[in-house]
Amino acid sequence: xxxxxxxxxxxxxxxxxxxxxxxxxxxxxxxxxxxxxxxxxxxxxxxxxxxxxxxxxxxxxxxxxxxxxxxxxxxxxxxxxxxxxxxxxxxxxxxxxxxxxxxxxxxxxxxxxxxxxxxxxxxxxxxxxxxxxxxxxxxxxxxxxxxxxxxxxxxxxxxxxxxxxxxxxxxxxxxxxxxxxxxxxxxxxxxxxxxxxxxxxxxxxxxxxxxxxxxxxxxxxxxxxxxxxxxxxxxxxxxxxxxxxxxxxxxxxxxxxxxxxxxxxxxxxxxxxxxxxxxxxxxxxxxxxxxxxxxxxxxxxxxxxxxxxxxxxxxxxxxxxxxxxxxxxxxxxxxxxxxx
Amino acid sequence: xxxxxxxxxxxxxxxxxxxxxxxxxxxxxxxxxxxxxxxxxxxxxxxxxxxxxxxxxxxxxxxxxxxxxxxxxxxxxxxxxxxxxxxxxxxxxxxxxxxxxxxxxxxxxxxxxxxxxxxxxxxxxxxxxxxxxxxxxxxxxxxxxxxxxxxxxxxxxxxxxxxxxxxxxxxxxxxxxxxxxxxxxxxxxxxxxxxxxxxxxxxxxxxxxxxxxxxxxxxxxxxxxxxxxxxxxxxxxxxxxxxxxxxxxxxxxxxxxxxxxxxxxxxxxxxxxxxxxxxxxxxxxxxxxxxxxxxxxxxxxxxxxxxxxxxxxxxxxxxxxxxxxxxxxxxxxxxxxxxx
Numbered sequence: 001x002x003x004x005x006x007x008x009x010x011x012x013x014x015x016x017x018x019x020x021x022x023x024x025x026x027x028x029x030x031x032x033x034x035x036x037x038x039x040x041x042x043x044x045x046x047x048x049x050x051x052x053x054x055x056x057x058x059x060x061x062x063x064x065x066x067x068x069x070x071x072x073x074x075x076x077x078x079x080x081x082x083x084x085x086x087x088x089x090x091x092x093x094x095x096x097x098x099x100x101x102x103x104x105x106x107x108x109x110x111x112x113x114x115x116x117x118x119x120x121x122x123x124x125x126x127x128x129x130x131x132x133x134x135x136x137x138x139x140x141x142x143x144x145x146x147x148x149x150x151x152x153x154x155x156x157x158x159x160x161x162x163x164x165x166x167x168x169x170x171x172x173x174x175x176x177x178x179x180x181x182x183x184x185x186x187x188x189x190x191x192x193x194x195x196x197x198x199x200x201x202x203x204x205x206x207x208x209x210x211x212x213x214x215x216x217x218x219x220x221x222x223x224x225x226x227x228x229x230x231x232x233x234x235x236x237x238x239x240x241x242x243x244x245x246x247x248x249x250x251x252x253x254x255x256x257x258x259x260x261x262x263x264x265x266x267x268x269x270x271x272x273x274x275x276x277x278x279x280x281x282x283x284x285x286x287x288x289x290x291x292x293x294x295x296x297x298x299x300x301x302x303x304x305x306x307x308x309x310x311x312x313x314x315x316x317x318x319x320x321x322x323x324x325x326x327x328x329x330x331x332x333x334x335x336x337x338x339x340x
Numbered sequence: 341x342x343x344x345x346x347x348x349x350x351x352x353x354x355x356x357x358x359x360x361x362x363x364x365x366x367x368x369x370x371x372x373x374x375x376x377x378x379x380x381x382x383x384x385x386x387x388x389x390x391x392x393x394x395x396x397x398x399x400x401x402x403x404x405x406x407x408x409x410x411x412x413x414x415x416x417x418x419x420x421x422x423x424x425x426x427x428x429x430x431x432x433x434x435x436x437x438x439x440x441x442x443x444x445x446x447x448x449x450x451x452x453x454x455x456x457x458x459x460x461x462x463x464x465x466x467x468x469x470x471x472x473x474x475x476x477x478x479x480x481x482x483x484x485x486x487x488x489x490x491x492x493x494x495x496x497x498x499x500x501x502x503x504x505x506x507x508x509x510x511x512x513x514x515x516x517x518x519x520x521x522x523x524x525x526x527x528x529x530x531x532x533x534x535x536x537x538x539x540x541x542x543x544x545x546x547x548x549x550x551x552x553x554x555x556x557x558x559x560x561x562x563x564x565x566x567x568x569x570x571x572x573x574x575x576x577x578x579x580x581x582x583x584x585x586x587x588x589x590x591x592x593x594x595x596x597x598x599x600x601x602x603x604x605x606x607x608x609x610x611x612x613x614x615x616x617x618x619x620x621x622x623x624x625x626x627x628x629x630x631x632x633x634x635x636x637x638x639x640x641x642x643x644x645x646x647x648x649x650x651x652x653x654x655x656x657x658x659x660x661x662x663x664x665x666x667x668x669x670x671x672x673x674x675x676x677x678x679x680x
Contacts, residue, residue, distance in 0.1 A: 060633045063406060063626075146486065146507070150406075167486070167507045212633040267624070268615040275608040283636060284607070284624050286403075293400045293552040294678065296623065338634065 007032045008044040009054040014172040014194040020088040020217040021054040036169065042071045045220045046079045053220040054088065060214045062150040068218070069287050072256060072331055073297045084254050084332030086219030094152055094207040097175050097200035098187030100134040128158040130207035136187075139203075141166060143174035144189035152189060152207040159204075175200060219334070243304075243312045251305035252282070252336050253314050257321060257328035261295050266324055271300070273320040277313040279304055305333030347372045348384040349394040354512040354534040360428040360557040361394040376509065382411045385560045386419045393560040394428065400554050402490040408558070409627050412596060412671055413637045424594050424672030426559030434492055434547040437515050437540035438527030440474040468498040470547040476527075479543075481506060483514035484529035492529060492547040499544075515540060559674070583644075583652045591645035592622070592676050593654050597661060597668035601635050606664055611640070613660040617653040619644055645673030 009021035011034025021032050035041045038055050045053040055071075058064045071079060130152070142156075142165045149156065149165060156165075168174050174188035179198040187203060188194070195202055259266035274281055280303040289297040306314045314333065321328040349361035351374025361372050375381045378395050385393040395411075398404045411419060470492070482496075482505045489496065489505060496505075508514050514528035519538040527543060528534070535542055599606035614621055620643040629637040646654045654673065661668040 059628075061628055061630065063628050066403060165507060167505060210630060210633075214633060216634075265620045267621045268611065268619075271608065271611045271621075272615055275612055279608075280605045281607045281611075284626055284638065286624055288399075288401055288403050290401065290550060293550075293554060294556075298624065 004029065004031045005052070006030070006050040007052045007054065008035050008041045008050040009033070010038055010041055010056060010170070011035055012170060012172050012176070014175070014191060014197045015170045016090060016092055016191055016215060017054055017056055017217060018172070019191065019193060020056075020090045020215070023090065024054065024086065024088045024217075024219060025052070038065070038067045039071060042079045042082055042220065045222055046081055048222055051221070052085070054217050055220065056147075057087070057216050057218045059092070059147060059151060059216075060212060061208065061210050062147050064285050065147070066287065069285055069299060072254070072299065073287055073289065074329075075290050075297075081223040082220050082331070083223050084218045084334055085221040086334045087252070087337045088217040088219065089214055089337055090217065091212075091214045092151070092208065093192070093205070093213070094130075094148060094171070094189050095192055095195050095202050096130070096132075096136075096155075096187050096204040096207060097190050097195040097198070098139060098178055098203050099184040100201050100203065101138040101184065128154040128207075129209065129211065130155045130204045132159065132204045134201065134203045136160075136203060138185055139187045140164065141186040142189065143168050143177050143186060145169070145171045145174065148189045151209060151213055154209045155204070155207040172197075221332075243307075248280070248304040248313075250336055251303065251333050253302050253305055253333040254299065254331040255302065255318070255321075255328060256297055256299050256331060257325040258289055258291070258295070258297050259324075260326045261292055266326070267298070269324040270298070270321060270328075273324060274300065274302055274317050276320065277317040279313055279317055299331075303336070306330055344369065344371045345392070346370070346390040347392045347394065348375050348381045348390040349373070350378055350381055350396060350510070351375055352510060352512050352516070354515070354531060354537045355510045356430060356432055356531055356555060357394055357396055357557060358512070359531065359533060360396075360430045360555070363430065364394065364426065364428045364557075364559060365392070378405070378407045379411060382419045382422055382560065385562055386421055388562055391561070392425070394557050395560065396487075397427070397556045397558045399432065399487060399491060399556075400552060401548065401550050402487050404625050405487070406627065409625055409639060412594070412639065413627055413629065414669075415630050415637075421563040422560050422671070423563050424558045424674055425561040426674045427592070427677045428557040428559065429554055429677055430557065431552075431554045432491070432548065433532070433545070433553070434470075434488055434511070434529050435532055435535050435542050436470070436472075436476075436495075436527050436544040436547060437530050437535040437538070438479060438518055438543050439524040440541050440543065441478040441524065468494040468547075469549065469551065470495045470544045472499065472544045474541065474543045476500075476543060478525055479527045480504065481526040482529065483508050483517050483526060485509070485511045485514065488529045491549060491553055494549045495544070495547040512537075561672075583647075588620070588644040588653075590676055591643065591673050593642050593645055593673040594639065594671040595642065595658070595661075595668060596637055596639050596671060597665040598629055598631070598635070598637050599664075600666045601632055606666070607638070609664040610638070610661060610668075613664060614640065614642055614657050616660065617657045619653055619657055639671075643676070646670055 007025045007030050010017035041053040041055050044050045055068050056065045057068050146167050148171055171190040172194040175190040175194035175198045178186045178188040257270055281300055283301045285299040286296040289295045304314045347365045347370050350357040381393040381395050384390045395408050396405045397408050486507050488511055511530040512534040515530040515534035515538045518526045518528040597610055623641045625639040626636040629635045644654045
């Protein structure tokens with residue numbers, strides 16, 4: 001690739017994934033390119049049209065991003081060379097973006113749905129962290145991404161019970177739609193960056209139920225001919241040396257596997273393999289494998305990394321899966337970015 | 341409770357959960373009562389205002405119903421006495437319900453968006469199982485439940501790329517809304533039962549990607565004073581007798597647990613407990629525990645049942661969790677309803 005490396009992210013501009021990409025790939029060293037869907041980011045990395053990609057993986061309040069898990073499951077065999085090579089944690093603070101009703105900027109209208117009591121059947125406003133900064137009584141339609149609703153439950157129950165919610169492809173798309181709605185009756189749950197980009201007013205801030213609300217993004221890279229995912233050598237150094245506890249704590253590895261449908265005991269057997277080699281499981285997820293009804297593909301994340309020379313506990317565990325799992329796939333090893 | 345037993349289900353009338361409830365609780369022996377949300381079903385069972393409840397748990401294409409998992413997680417301590425006492429499997433076949441455009445009933449309009457080629461950028465219609473029975477060109481708005489979109493991906497990508505989708509609380513609610521829309525430009529993805537109830541036309545059938553698309557529902561009951569969930573004695577018989585392989589295959593048990601945040605090795609330790617006592621794990625799920633950021637609550641389903649007399653492998657495993665898990669909860673044992 002001539003010139004700067006290109007990095008794809010789940011767009012559009014001002015999406016939370018865009019912010020994660022900017023923090024991991026500082027400009028002007030990289031050209032970062034928005035994609036419409038998570039599948040498009042995977043496809044761009046798989047095809048080699050970009051060198052890396054950034055996708056959302058899980059939110060601390062709302063759980064896994066199942067679309068991303070399903071793309072890692074890769075049941076259609078479209079992304080055989082995708083590997084995770086990094087992660088980014090980003091604090092997520094949602095704003096309610098729209099237009100205030102007849103109120104000059106900087107002046108609170110002070111009437112209507114600014115307090116929870118005005119909404120029939122709603123409980124104490126104390127439950128919601130986010131408090132309105134403007135009158136909300138004129139808002140009859142909310143736009144956001146599906147993941148955001150689940151993160152702002154308290155605010156929505158307190159101030160917008162029964163108000164129509166429209167799911168759109170991203171929180172930043174929601175802000176764009178609201179910007180184009182001349183009626184002024186719609187609002188978006190989106191980021192500060194999207195509010196500023198679209199010139200919208202901040203009707204409320206910090207809508208998320210949990211103060212620590214954050215999202216983990218994964219950085220994707222295409223598998224090299226040697227099977228490694230080594231951006232700048234970060235997860236590939238130190239081969240040949242003995243493994244240390246520090247090495248286990250410094251890296252993470254993602255593995256998917258399936259088990260024989262007829263042998264439910266195999267699931268425990270696969271998990272036991274990781275324990276046998278002293279690997280700490282940090283998370284487990286399952287998704288329908290669609291191979292057969294009620295058949296699953298499992299995803300485990302473990303501390304430690306697969307070394308290129310075949311040594312170490314992760315390599316031993318992967319070898320151990322051969323005897324128990326119906327199929328398995330190493331989905332990458334990368335440096336742990338979560339501060340203890 | 342005087343008279344017939346009351347059973348709550350996730351409504352409204354004609355929802356898939358309604359159909360599951362009808363199949364498990366035949367009328368006129370039970371009075372079945374619709375509830376607005378899954379949380380309402382849990383609350384009705386917890387309070388004792390109904391004797392049992394029916395909630396969706398997982399779909400074969402789309403995975404777990406996270407709202408149900410979060411209610412079992414019970415982080416707010418609202419449902420301490422809820423136990424699972426049964427399950428229902430239901431084949432789910434979605435229909436596109438609406439009004440055909442200017443076409444007398446029984447006659448295909450034959451123009452517009454009946455074939456995928458009319459939709460810009462859409463791929464071969466062969467990908468979609470469901471084929472239009474009527475012209476779809478006038479449909480500009482789709483209503484359904486969030487879970488349904490994921491089950492009808494091929495149909496939606498083929499025939500409705502870019503068309504506005506509105507998430508409503510249930511597929512049957514979607515049919516109600518479309519019934520009341522005089523413009524005729526909206527359509528619902530919902531059940532045959534909802535289509536018939538609302539007098540809507542069937543614009544397309546079998547929209548689901550997978551022919552075997554089905555949903556598993558759980559039957560809930562309040563814990564008795566003796567800690568058991570024994571509707572009609574089904575999961576409570578045979579105490580004192582030795583466990584048999586048949587007993588393990590005939591029953592299922594749901595358990596949730598959390599592990600110490602500082603000891604990621606505890607997750608593998610908890611899972612090893614089930615293996616130690618020869619219990620087959622059939623599924624694993626995790627959800628954010630909200631106790632701390634990136635802390636999870638895990639759900640495992642195992643074959644076998646907790647016996648009331650404290651004997652048997654499930655009781656031994658639960659006892660074993662005491663030493664490893666930060667907390668754990670038995671969420672019920674019930675008869676396996678899945679035909680092998």
